[in-house]
């Protein structure tokens with residue numbers, strides 16, 4: 021089967037049991053995507069498949085014929101970081117760094133969902149989705165961070181999104 | 194490793210205060226600055242390599258097998274039933290050598306070994322090796338194991354009256370002074386309340402992992418560990434080989450929070466399998482195995498007694514605790530540790546008793562002791578303030594002791610009062626309703642709460658080597674780790690300040706047990722200890738540079754790679770010839786007992802409690818902390834955010850549940866064990882109070898990594914009470930416990 025990862029064409033014959041995550045980590049030398057749970061519970065393995073964020077541990081490699089896949093390595097590298105990577109660096113949106121590749125891929129995919137106008141549980145107006153802190157937190161809640169860089173992650177994403185208004189939580193409002 | 198030539202060691206035992214710090218006279222002006230993380234570009238680009246990510250030719254995959262009984266014995270393992278499966282190489286076990294319980298933090302001897310006897314559900318008994326991960330996993334699931342089951346002790350409630358007194362660890366198990374009963378009888382105000390906290394799991398995002406390989410008789414193990422120096426000693430002892438035959442490498446650690454202080458079962462399994470196969474072996478614990486077979490924070494039952502005079506000044510304080518651990522294990526959760534020194538009171542009783550249970554090992558998790566002890570103590574303080582009808586901040590102000598109430602020695606530094614005042618003012622504390630359930634917004638009841646924070650400051654023996662290369666760059670080597678704490682950054686800043694270098698001209702090499710010995714990451718001692726060792730090495734290098742220049746060190750300024758003295762400046766590169774190097778070594782001394790050392794802080798929280806469902810949302814939270822000199826404001830703040838968020842989890846969601854019949858952990862994954870997610874955590878705020886501590890170390894800094902969790906959960910508990918008038922003392926405060934007490938709609 022064939023697909024591209026980070027713009028490079030790969031032709032492989034994976035074990036049918038191999039997850040997309042293990043294909044990256046164990047077979048293609050792409051260890052940027054992390055394994056935190058292998059059960060779709062933590063988001064550390066988040067990568068972009070045809071532009072959409074997915075938990076790569078929940079997807080079998082053989083399901084990705086002809087897909088375009090982007091991992092954290094494909095977003096940027098030291099010296100030429102992606103704006104989201106740069107913002108995480110600047111805002112200290114990580115500590116141990118283990119959840120970080122997943123957080124960053126998820127954030128990139130998430131902003132695209134906002135741009136497309138997809139609402140979330142936190143959206144107050146389903147027609148006109150705006151990006152406030154509650155939206156960011158809600159949409160990033162599939163990516164766990166035990167170091168708990170959450171406030172800094174929100175700051176980083178807000179900066180990249182260009183949303184300047186710092187809004188509070190809407191809970192109980 | 195560099196340093197074949199001998200390097201001078203600059204040693205310091207902390208027997209006396211250090212009134213001056215070179216960090217105050219450095220000219221580079223980088224210490225404390227909120228610099229981006231040194232290793233950040235590697236982490237945000239996915240290039241930082243964690244232990245499971247090292248690849249070696251001919252490496253075999255190992256998947257661990259855990260016992261499916263809670264107590265008993267392994268009768269047989271039918272390896273042949275799986276070795277014929279495609280790709281499967283072998284099933285390896287060693288009933289004597291495999292470790293049964295993980296190692297405790299700071300130990301240098303092997304943890305309890307021997308896995309034929311089963312003492313807790315999930316105990317690792319074998320490892321299945323295969324050419325691929327998929328094949329190994331498949332075989333591990335299928336592997337037939339025959340057990341002989343025995344009766345076990347699984348239920349805390351059923352056994353809590355059968356206790357023993359564990360040996361002293363970093364706090365005595367039992368301490369008494371004066372007559373607390375008498376004080377309670379005579380006090381103007383008293384509180385006598387019991388609290389329970391459940392077992393918890395560190396749940397670091399990176400599962401424990403080891404890649405083991407032997408070169409002749411020497412083992413190199415890439416492992417995710419917090420203290421490589423001591424973990425290598427634990428592992429060598431477990432394997433029955435010499436200390437210098439084991440090397441542990443942990444360049445990046447995906448979070449630890451105590452769970453990676455000592456070696457976990459995958460280390461011996463990988464090492465033994467690699468030896469048997471004659472191939473490198475990679476063994477990564479499944480998330481469920483991390484829950485089953487690493488460490489938990491013990492559950493606790495705590496009774497707090499407070500006796501106060503008419504002015505609210507404490508005359509007596511009691512903190513009696515019950516915790517649990519496996520039979521034969523010395524460690525106990527020191528829940529009363531902060532109570533020893535936080536508040537005054539002549540009459541004191543602080544006890545820890547242990548209940549023996551067949552549940553996975555209990556050990557250190559972030560802020561062992563204070564994290565759960567303060568949930569009880571600081572809630573009781575809130576109850577006392579309410580009873581006296583005084584502001585809880587004011588109650589703490591009235592209970593600022595001048596001397597340690599037990600040891601009668603001064604505090605090395607203590608800025609709790611400043612934290613309380615700055616916090617109250619910044620948070621808008623005066624807007625708090627003094628009576629509960631007064632503020633309502635739609636269906637949400639809004640309340641504010643606060644709590645004090647305290648965490649003992651500890652120092653370990655630490656060594657570091659620093660070299661100035663012929664190029665003028667500096668290189669630091671120590672076995673210390675960075676588990677997300679900012680070690681790479683702060684060490685580069687300390688050396689940068691003292692050697693007059695941009696921190697980016699400093700190479701920091703960490704996490705290798707072949708490097709100078711370190712107490713590692715744990716107990717909030719990492720930055721101060723390893724930072725002091727780097728400081729001392731740099732102090733010696735400054736002397737050498739000054740000598741070459743023919744001046745006193747004090748007459749020399751180092752800045753931007755130049756040494757400036759007597760109106761001349763010279764690049765370091767020219768001064769050091771073939772390079773110069775020095776070792777720094779710090780160790781604890783008399784200062785440990787001459788003064789009481791701790792970091793302090795104050796938490797303020799605003800919560801919304803749903804008047805219909807009892808759901809709690811944290812709306813705002815502020816932590817104000819004083820921990821001596823802050824070495825990097827950005828990474829320090831992040832440490833506090835992390836601690837405070839652990840506090841949110843402890844207060845509201847985190848709880849390990851064991852099946853009372855087998856001890857099996859029921860919620861052994863990240864879907865069922867609820868750590869806070871992004872939407873549970875508001876934009877927390879952190880402030881630091883300027884402070885220096887000359888008693889702690891030459892950096893004048895104190896520990897910070899665990900301070901943020903201490904008291905954080907209690908601030909939330911107290912805010913919930915203020916919001917809705919319900920005081921639950923059985924953690925976590927889930928909505929089912931709050932609902933019955935809610936005021937009528």
Ligand code: FES
Nearest residue numbers: 058060062063077
């Ligand atoms: S590893 Fe895929 S969600 Fe956790």
Ligand code: FES
Nearest residue numbers: 115117119165167
């Ligand atoms: S940075 Fe450590 S888990 Fe997120």
